Amino acid sequence: MDIIFLHGVRAKTLIGWYDWERVAPQVVELDLEIGLPSTQACVSDNLTDTIDYDKVVQHLRQAMAEQHFLLLEALAEHIAHLIMQDFSAPWTRVSVTKLGILHEVGRVGVTIERGQRS
Numbered sequence: 001m002d003i004i005f006l007h008g009v010r011a012k013t014l015i016g017w018y019d020w021e022r023v024a025p026q027v028v029e030l031d032l033e034i035g036l037p038s039t040q041a042c043v044s045d046n047l048t049d050t051i052d053y054d055k056v057v058q059h060l061r062q063a064m065a066e067q068h069f070l071l072l073e074a075l076a077e078h079i080a081h082l083i084m085q086d087f088s089a090p091w092t093r094v095s096v097t098k099l100g101i102l103h104e105v106g107r108v109g110v111t112i113e114r115g116q117r118s
């Protein structure tokens with residue numbers, strides 16, 4: 001399976017378990033790997049034969065501005081669902097990272113994989 005990746009995508013969203021996190025949007029970082037439904041673009045050299053990563057970023061930023069979740073796990077699940085449903089990806093690995101949320105911890109986050117990797 002061919003894969004596109006997007007690393008270090010920053011997006012603003014309401015995310016967190018605690019009261020203050022439910023009212024103040026935070027910037028989270030996404031690392032995405034997205035399985036492609038075909039290898040067609042490798043021979044056609046045509047953007048319409050693959051998943052346009054530019055559109056993925058726009059779509060996810062828009063969705064995350066409108067949604068709120070309590071846990072990173074639930075946010076990651078939602079992102080994986082959007083990637084598979086709206087871009088027809090057969091497989092994805094989604095990591096969501098909070099930056100500097102814990103004292104003396106640089107980054108915390110979750111990684112999930114959904115779909116079938118062939």
Ligand SMILES: Nc1nc2c(c(=O)[nH]1)N=C([C@H](O)[C@@H](O)CO)CN2
Nearest residue numbers: 016017018021070071072073098101
């Ligand atoms: N496994 C998780 N643990 C925690 C989460 C989470 O999303 N998944 N979230 C929090 C708080 O929101 C944290 O970011 C602020 O202390 C705590 N643990």
